[in-house]
Amino acid sequence: TQLLEQSPQFLSIQEGENLTVYCNSSSVFSSLQWYRQEPGEGPVLLVTVVTGGEVKKLKRLTFQFGDARKDSSLHITAAQPGDTGLYLCAGGETSYDKVIFGPGTSLSVIP
């Protein structure tokens, strides 16, 4: 059974700090996605990573897919209050599999 774990579950930091959140699995995934969900809204896709070792940058956000395609990380540089939200990783063992979601990391950035 595919399972995605995320850590930490909760994170509260001051504006301007850096942070990293993690997504791990015992299974190999063909791709991993990161979504951000703001309070009262549905998740919105941030990035999809498909190649082991791949690094993608989206402004202050850096996403990395592990070499073995079992884990991924999201690093935020100089966090801002607008980064507050629930960060969900999602993926499938093959591109044809349905996507499964991790439980999420709830990030709060305090001004």
Next chain:
Amino acid sequence: EAQVTQNPRYLITVTGKKLTVTCSQNMNHEYMSWYRQDPGLGLRQIYYSMNVEVTDKGDVPEGYKVSRKEKRNFPLILESPSPNQTSLYFCASSSVGGSVGELFFGEGSRLTVL
């Protein structure tokens, strides 16, 4: 504007009273799906549909029904709601099924069953 629209956004009902949560998308997507979101459990798939008249069970289908008579609509039906179905529900659509397509989510429907 491309969007997924769910109604109602909030609903309080009682055990056993049938209800329907509607979902409509205007992006001509073939794939649609329903999820429930509970604290600490993330998003769990209830049902999904790869195309019109094609539906399949997700991970937690018990107590739910769906239909896909039109491409744009994918209603979620609770025939006899129970308190353990109290949750936040999301409808999503994508141009492709599988794990690489981008899912577009509605704003969610918060359901409370008393």
